[in-house]
Amino acid sequence: MKHPIFTPDAPPPNQPNRTDGLTLMRSIKDGGIAAAFFDPQYRGVLDKLNYWNEGSGRGKSRSTLPQMPEKDIRRFIAELGRVLRPSGHLFLWVDKFHLCEGIARWLKKTDLVLVDMITWDKKVLGMGYRSRHRSEFLLVFQKKPTNAQKCWTLRTIPDVWEEIVVKNHPHTKPVELQAQLIRATTQAGDYVLDPAAGGYSVLAACRKAERHFIGCDILG
Numbered sequence: 001m002k003h004p005i006f007t008p009d010a011p012p013p014n015q016p017n018r019t020d021g022l023t024l025m026r027s028i029k030d031g032g033i034a035a036a037f038f039d040p041q042y043r044g045v046l047d048k049l050n051y052w053n054e055g056s057g058r059g060k061s062r063s064t065l066p067q068m069p070e071k072d073i074r075r076f077i078a079e080l081g082r083v084l085r086p087s088g089h090l091f092l093w094v095d096k097f098h099l100c101e102g103i104a105r106w107l108k109k110t111d112l113v114l115v116d117m118i119t120w121d122k123k124v125l126g127m128g129y130r131s132r133h134r135s136e137f138l139l140v141f142q143k144k145p146t147n148a149q150k151c152w153t154l155r156t157i158p159d160v161w162e163e164i165v166v167k168n169h170p171h172t173k174p175v176e177l178q179a180q181l182i183r184a185t186t187q188a189g190d191y192v193l194d195p196a197a198g199g200y201s202v203l204a205a206c207r208k209a210e211r212h213f214i215g216c217d218i219l220g
Helices: 021-026 045-049 057-063 070-083 096-101 175-185 201-209
Strands: 033-038 084-094 112-121 135-143 160-162 191-194 212-215
Touching: 021 070, 021 212, 033 070, 033 175, 070 084, 070 112, 084 175, 096 135, 175 201, 191 201, 201 212
Parallel strands: 033 084, 033 191, 112 160, 191 212
Antiparallel strands: 084 135, 112 135
């Protein structure tokens, strides 16, 4: 790829790529990325609730995906911190279990600072022995130096976002929310990274926002 922020062996932009996210990020030079999304495949709430019917029904497709050990999640976040430009944003998807238990250990030795959180109301009931899960949470990190006034250009994004999605992947995420966040934190010509792309909702969001996408998934 002939672009100053990539090495020559980088995969092509603006399309799905089947490769490992750490391999992809090694082809990106320090500080080249304007914004990034990360939705790690952790077990989290599945282990916490210990569902007797895991592997069957609605949860089958999610439970059979390759799991990402915590040490690999930390490696991904360290690389994301490296490739983000100063004041760039990382949008990290977590479930209720990880939100309550805390993920500070994932951010050790990075320049990433938690600056906001958005709750995605999926409008569809999910799992739960007590309250049924209907939300996911998007933690917003900014690489130092933190700055909102110059680095977040939209002031109309609510911190509770309602969006129903049609799933094409167990980790399908809200395209319109992600497009709004991309518009808020990037400029024309910028690159947005997703190193664990799943159903490529970030690619769809980049197309809506008219930004460049670079990303991959080990399953294609």
